[in-house]
Amino acid sequence: MFSGLRDDVRNAGRYLGQTMRLMVGLPDYETYVSHMRRTHPDRDVMSYEQFFQERQAARYSGSAGRCC
Known part of the structure; x- marks a missing residue:
């Protein structure tokens, strides 16, 4: 009964963490x-x-850092 709720909470936590990282500019x-x-x-694929x-270079150099 609670396994679905546990998965929902886990997914919500994952999305919340990703949102917080994006808000402060940390890469995911x-x-x-x-994506790669x-x-x-x-x-x-680059190492972490x-x-x-x-x-960091893309963020602070003022240039766009997207591949596509």
């Missing part, structure tokens, strides 16, 4: 990885450290 590595695997399967450095 899991979203990046799923789905949209650019021929490209290598590479991804974080690239996102």
Whole structure:
């Protein structure tokens, strides 16, 4: 009976965490990885450290950092 509720709470927590990270400008590595695997399967996925450095550079350099 409560397993569905537990899943709902877990999903809500996941979305809340993602929203909070986006509000303060922290990059979401899991979203990046799923995007790369789905949209650019021929490209290598950056490590978390590479991804974080690239996102910080894109955020503070004033240039757009989107791939598509």
